[in-house]
Amino acid sequence: MAGRRLVLQAVFGLIVLAFCNANATTVWDENLNGDLSTDPLTPTEISLSNGANGISGSVQATGDTRDFFTFTLLSGQQLIGIDLVNYTDLNTSGPGNRGFHAIIDGPTSFIPSGGTAGNFLGGDHLEAGDGDLLAALAAAPLAGTGFAAPLGPGTYTYLVQQTGPQLTGYELNFQVVPLPASVWLFMTAAGLIFGRAKYQSN
Numbered sequence: 001m002a003g004r005r006l007v008l009q010a011v012f013g014l015i016v017l018a019f020c021n022a023n024a025t026t027v028w029d030e031n032l033n034g035d036l037s038t039d040p041l042t043p044t045e046i047s048l049s050n051g052a053n054g055i056s057g058s059v060q061a062t063g064d065t066r067d068f069f070t071f072t073l074l075s076g077q078q079l080i081g082i083d084l085v086n087y088t089d090l091n092t093s094g095p096g097n098r099g100f101h102a103i104i105d106g107p108t109s110f111i112p113s114g115g116t117a118g119n120f121l122g123g124d125h126l127e128a129g130d131g132d133l134l135a136a137l138a139a140a141p142l143a144g145t146g147f148a149a150p151l152g153p154g155t156y157t158y159l160v161q162q163t164g165p166q167l168t169g170y171e172l173n174f175q176v177v178p179l180p181a182s183v184w185l186f187m188t189a190a191g192l193i194f195g196r197a198k199y200q201s202n
Helices: 002-022 136-138 180-201
Strands: 027-030 051-059 065-074 077-090 099-105 122-126 154-161 167-178
Touching: 002 027, 002 180, 051 065, 051 077, 077 136, 136 180, 154 167
Parallel strands: 027 051
Antiparallel strands: 051 167, 065 154, 077 167, 099 122, 099 154
């Protein structure tokens, strides 16, 4: 039984990875689509589909301190990861400040501060090499209440911030997959086939 469970978990993992990789799509690139909103009350609306959804932009204290965008996970979807694919901190004016990102429940956001920190689900610094950001956000090390990953259906708003003088560029992949209930149908079928094959081999 334990061996069969491991096989099914492996199958599920392979399905998720194949699904995300096969459907990698750039949904917003500031070089092509224009600047993301700098207003927390009117964030840019972005549509995420199942798979890897690429979002890239840049922030800088002089005029473009924050990027805000909102997205909705539909019934039957969940966000399993936010991969930091690329991060460039062009610090040419001294130490500068570290990048920051946060996620909040709802279609609008706030400018991060001591007074608004508790409104977020999670907030953390951004640094090159961070990898999957969702787990770190869930722990809410710098802001927020914390949450359980993955994120299920609902509307969320995400922000990236740089309050230092340097230009900070980022590229993110939001990994969206079907909820397990829809995948379990496949896994159940795979389990039946696995069990039948094992039975027939005996």
